[in-house]
Amino acid sequence: MIHTEKLIKKYGDKTALSVETLDIKxxxxxxxxxNNGAGKTTFLSLLLDLIKATDGEIKIKDSAVSKSEEWKKYTGSFLDDSFLVPFMTSLEYLEFVANLHQWKKGDLDEFLTQNKAFYGDDFLTGKKMIKDLSKGNKNKTGILGALIGNPELLILDEPFANLDPTSQQWLRLKIQKLSEEGVTAIVSSHDLQHVTGISSRIVMLEDGQVAKDVENTESTLEELESYFGAKITEESI
Known part of the structure; x- marks a missing residue:
């Protein structure tokens, strides 16, 4: 579904990302x-055409994202607060996103009812603007927005951050259910337990390059923890 070819992103003399090839089915x-600075957000930003590559390209369904708008119709994403509209309430924002997907009010009402376990009773009834919400509720708003439109491709950056344990578990199960229904998902996270708990495949970036690309198995979490733990010396503690 996704093909990355000789993708390079530079800022001045610094190479933030250099991926020879990466395919996602x-x-x-x-x-x-x-780790921070490894290139995860840069890769996702390039995938969503939020920044321009220095060289190379990413294709979704054989169309370069920088040359086509078609992929936007079936892609849901949330990377950070910049995706939100700060002077809207959560409900106003979700209504706005639903309108972009040409959903009727009944479609949104049904969607919110189906996913109510994620956001609770009072989440959408309040009058707080998004800029005044907690980080957790901002994340919930963005994640719900990414799910509107029944995306074929779901891209989330640190979606588990600032969520309560129940919401984290709901999101894990939701992503797995969507995959069973045919959705492709890319989930970036510092939380190794969460990401290995849901993923079929792990791609690890280091210094802007793919350092590991493996099928997720029962031993993957332990291997990742050992890898990152090996970077810590006794003197640094």
Whole structure:
């Protein structure tokens, strides 16, 4: 579904990302891991055509994202607060996103009813603008917005951050259910337990390059913890 070819992003003399090739198949849940500055958000931003590549390209369904708008019709994404409209309430924002997907009011009402366990009773009834919400409720708003429109491709950056345990578990199960229904998902997270708990495949970035690309197995979490733990010396503690 996604094909990356000789993708490079530079800022001045610094290479933020250099990926020779990376393919993601339909229905895969790809967990994207790595330390801060590894290139995860840069890769997702390039995938969503939010920034321009220095060289190379990313294709979704054989169309370069920088040359086509078609992929936007079936892609749901949430990377950070910049995706939200700060002077709207959560409900107003979700209504706005629903309108973009040409959903009727009944479609949104049904969607919210189906996913009510994620956001609770009072989440959409309040009058707080998004800019005044807690980080957790901002994340919930963005994640719900990404799910509107029944996306074929779901892209989430740190979706578990600031969520309560019940909401985290709901999201894990939701992503897995969507994959079973044919959705392709890319989930970037610092939380190794969450990402290995849902992913069929793990891609690890380091210094802007793919350092590991493996099928997720029972031993993957332990291997990742050992890898990142090996970077810590006794003197640094």
């Amino acid at each position: 339909k229905n895969e849940i790809v967990g994207l891991v790595g």
